[in-house]
Amino acid sequence: MRHIISILLENESGALSRVAGLFSARAYNIESLTVAPTEDPSLSRMTLVTSGSAEIIEQITKQLNKLIDVVKLNDLNVSQVQHIEREMMLIKVKAPVSARDEIMRLSDIFRGNIIDVTDDAYTVELTGTSDKLNAFIASFDCDSILETVRSGVMGIARGSSALHL
Amino acid sequence: MELSGAEIIAQFLKDEDVEYLFGYPGGAVLHIYDALMRADSVKHILVRHEQAATHAADGYARSTGRTGVALVTSGPGMTNAVTGIATAYLDSIPLVVLTGQVPTAVIGSDAFQEVDSVGISRPCVKHNFLVKDVKDLAETLKKAFYVASTGRPGPVVVDIPKNITDPNIKVPYTYLPSIEMRSYNPVTKGHPFQIKKALELMLNAKKPVFYTGGGVVLSNASASLRSLVQRLNFPITSTLMGLGAYASSDEQFLGMLGMHGTYEANMAMHDTDVLIAVGARFDDRVTGHLEKFCPDAKIIHIDIDPSSISKTVQVDVPIVGDVDDVLTTMLEILKETASSANDSVVKDEPALKDWWKQIKQWRKKNCLRYNKKTKTIKPQFVIEKLHEITKGDAYVTSDVGQHQMFAAQYYGFDEPRRWVNSGGLGTMGFGLPAAMGVQLAHPDKPVACVTGEGSIQMNIQELATCMQYQLPIKIINLNNRFLGMVRQWQEFFYEGRYAMSYMDSIPDFVKLAESYGHVGMQIDKTSDVEDALKEAFAMKDKLVFIDFITNREENVYPMIAAGKGQHEMELAPDSELV
Ligand SMILES: Cc1cc2nc3c(=O)[nH]c(=O)nc-3n(C[C@H](O)[C@H](O)[C@H](O)COP(=O)(O)OP(=O)(O)OC[C@H]3O[C@@H](n4cnc5c(N)ncnc54)[C@H](O)[C@@H]3O)c2cc1C
Ligand SMILES: Cc1ncc(C[n+]2csc(CCOP(=O)(O)OP(=O)(O)O)c2C)c(N)n1
Numbered sequence: 001m002r003h004i005i006s007i008l009l010e011n012e013s014g015a016l017s018r019v020a021g022l023f024s025a026r027a028y029n030i031e032s033l034t035v036a037p038t039e040d041p042s043l044s045r046m047t048l049v050t051s052g053s054a055e056i057i058e059q060i061t062k063q064l065n066k067l068i069d070v071v072k073l074n075d076l077n078v079s080q081v082q083h084i085e086r087e088m089m090l091i092k093v094k095a096p097v098s099a100r101d102e103i104m105r106l107s108d109i110f111r112g113n114i115i116d117v118t119d120d121a122y123t124v125e126l127t128g129t130s131d132k133l134n135a136f137i138a139s140f141d142c143d144s145i146l147e148t149v150r151s152g153v154m155g156i157a158r159g160s161s162a163l164h165l
Numbered sequence: 166m167e168l169s170g171a172e173i174i175a176q177f178l179k180d181e182d183v184e185y186l187f188g189y190p191g192g193a194v195l196h197i198y199d200a201l202m203r204a205d206s207v208k209h210i211l212v213r214h215e216q217a218a219t220h221a222a223d224g225y226a227r228s229t230g231r232t233g234v235a236l237v238t239s240g241p242g243m244t245n246a247v248t249g250i251a252t253a254y255l256d257s258i259p260l261v262v263l264t265g266q267v268p269t270a271v272i273g274s275d276a277f278q279e280v281d282s283v284g285i286s287r288p289c290v291k292h293n294f295l296v297k298d299v300k301d302l303a304e305t306l307k308k309a310f311y312v313a314s315t316g317r318p319g320p321v322v323v324d325i326p327k328n329i330t331d332p333n334i335k336v337p338y339t340y341l342p343s344i345e346m347r348s349y350n351p352v353t354k355g356h357p358f359q360i361k362k363a364l365e366l367m368l369n370a371k372k373p374v375f376y377t378g379g380g381v382v383l384s385n386a387s388a389s390l391r392s393l394v395q396r397l398n399f400p401i402t403s404t405l406m407g408l409g410a411y412a413s414s415d416e417q418f419l420g421m422l423g424m425h426g427t428y429e430a431n432m433a434m435h436d437t438d439v440l441i442a443v444g445a446r447f448d449d450r451v452t453g454h455l456e457k458f459c460p461d462a463k464i465i466h467i468d469i470d471p472s473s474i475s476k477t478v479q480v481d482v483p484i485v486g487d488v489d490d491v492l493t494t495m496l497e498i499l500k501e502t503a504s505s506a507n508d509s510v511v512k513d514e515p516a517l518k519d520w521w522k523q524i525k526q527w528r529k530k531n532c533l534r535y536n537k538k539t540k541t542i543k544p545q546f547v548i549e550k551l552h553e554i555t556k557g558d559a560y561v562t563s564d565v566g567q568h569q570m571f572a573a574q575y576y577g578f579d580e581p582r583r584w585v586n587s588g589g590l591g592t593m594g595f596g597l598p599a600a601m602g603v604q605l606a607h608p609d610k611p612v613a614c615v616t617g618e619g620s621i622q623m624n625i626q627e628l629a630t631c632m633q634y635q636l637p638i639k640i641i642n643l644n645n646r647f648l649g650m651v652r653q654w655q656e657f658f659y660e661g662r663y664a665m666s667y668m669d670s671i672p673d674f675v676k677l678a679e680s681y682g683h684v685g686m687q688i689d690k691t692s693d694v695e696d697a698l699k700e701a702f703a704m705k706d707k708l709v710f711i712d713f714i715t716n717r718e719e720n721v722y723p724m725i726a727a728g729k730g731q732h733e734m735e736l737a738p739d740s741e742l743v
Pocket of ligand 1 (some may be wrong): 380
């Protein structure tokens, strides 16, 4: 099963490579990983998407917790927790005159923003679940997509429960 | 106090009460060496190879319970130390390894003797640090010792660029007696509810067995383990790493379990209904085929590291905590429940009696029997005699191979921290340098290094270190002219094709020992074994290298082959059992 794991990490050089190294050394999957400093500059917040059986996910969270740089961690996909996930995508598509209306229509339907326009290409900014971003990509044929860039998933628990010190 | 980085290191090691520093100099650590010499704060032991520095620090740590400390230079010094760091990591041994690094200004430029030490060591350390500012040095050193020695212990590398130790840059220094880290708070107290639940299960067991490991030794929990096991009158077996935590000579001890464990230990594991795993990590050399492991057992697991629990085998009652703490709590609860200390506390006394009857039946196989009447020397016999002559009171280190298994099976350790070997990584070359650390820590105790002609040659240069520091180690070389353990596997699983497992051009070990200034002996008859050992141990201030020419194709039995269950051991063929 797919799990989103939120991690508070010491904002130290090398902390990221400890997490990445753990996943490769123990042959765990990483689907995506995002990391940036928090409002407290000594801490980074990482969101990691992985998948595996219940036993593997348990080992993953235990092994992550064991890393000295990991301050705190939450698995957002456990039954007690409801969560929200978001991913951002910038997608650049070919925009010949004949296709522009359709691109704008699609962008509207998916609540995207067109953030760059040139003679032959549009760039759309889109936020949502990974599924939504995938669906948007699927509505174009491969040939018309020039470039996509995705942030990777960020997640947060619903309600007042929060991952902080 | 204003000190340079190098002086801080010297002063800190003194303040931290470090007794020995094992190291080897080089460009990146010259400031440190200069400061060490002038401060005269710790005793520095000059090894002959950086791998030996880490193994010696490791041997010191294993035999004392204190943190071992090594110092090596950047680049090749650091890479040479990696095997020792990994060895300590897999056996959870507290080490602090200080590695020199090129100056911060040139890090990343492929400077002379630069390697990414933090990157190279990352997968085999508990944690590592790169010191980027001399102002952080003292605190980082303290953190390193704290992390290495608490929780599940392990090696910590502190990488120190040369400019950080510059003698001309002085900063204030104070020693921090303790430190806190927000991201590191190892649990030591077991959960009371889990402990109660475990006890309940134990008291209702019909066929219980304790399976104990290195965690008991690391936790210094030998005394509480003995009290609990005796209070319950349960059988107990131990992993290779836990030997000595419970006295081997005690009636309740079934011997080692696992691939080369005893028949009774492995059969008890297979048939048990309540397995009490204590500071052991369900290693594949212990479990054999996982699907056949303890098929009928409810499993209790006490371990300080949550990630050890349910890693390979799902357990029923996990208890995260320090072994000594948890066992002591169990003893206290038992004291409250029983009216007198001699009252039986188990619920089904007759079942336990039957269980012991069954175990005695298994014991009758006498699975460690071997033919003692051969003229050529049996390695098992040498170890038994070693026990006899040292009265079981020696510290025994070993290398890796058949000789290691013979030492584990036949020495019979009655005390913890007496048996020092590389179990997890299985590092040939560990034995001699580890023995140096042990001998330094216990100058008045007999120290034996049980080795093979393959392993000893992996760090043979340390004979020079032993001469320099007058370490009277007794090297017991079980010389079968084969990489015996490899040969055994080739005999069993490759139809006897001995690819590269023979030893050719073996040196004359007697002359070799003598050339370093030590005493050498060669013994090739069973009848001479006892006298040779007596003579060697009588030379209390000399290193003696005894080259025992042993039976060439001796095998280690019992053996559980890969893919087999615990009950599917192969025992020595009858022809052997006279
Ligand atoms: C040639 C060869 C053959 C081998 N054959 C065998 C064999 O037949 N049988 C065998 O048993 N081994 C054998 N081994 C060794 C094997 O590879 C493992 O090293 C060993 O089984 C692991 O022992 P352990 O489970 O006690 O774990 P250790 O590696 O000693 O781990 C200790 C455990 O205790 C925990 N711990 C640490 N401190 C504490 C504390 N304070 N409180 C609570 N828990 C703590 C740790 O988290 C860890 O889980 C062999 C090795 C070699 C090289
Ligand atoms: C550094 C290293 N290289 C290779 C091995 C694989 N290995 C395990 S046992 C063994 C043979 C050891 O031979 P020897 O030291 O002569 O001991 P014996 O088995 O004959 O008692 C080898 C090569 C190892 N454990 N460590």
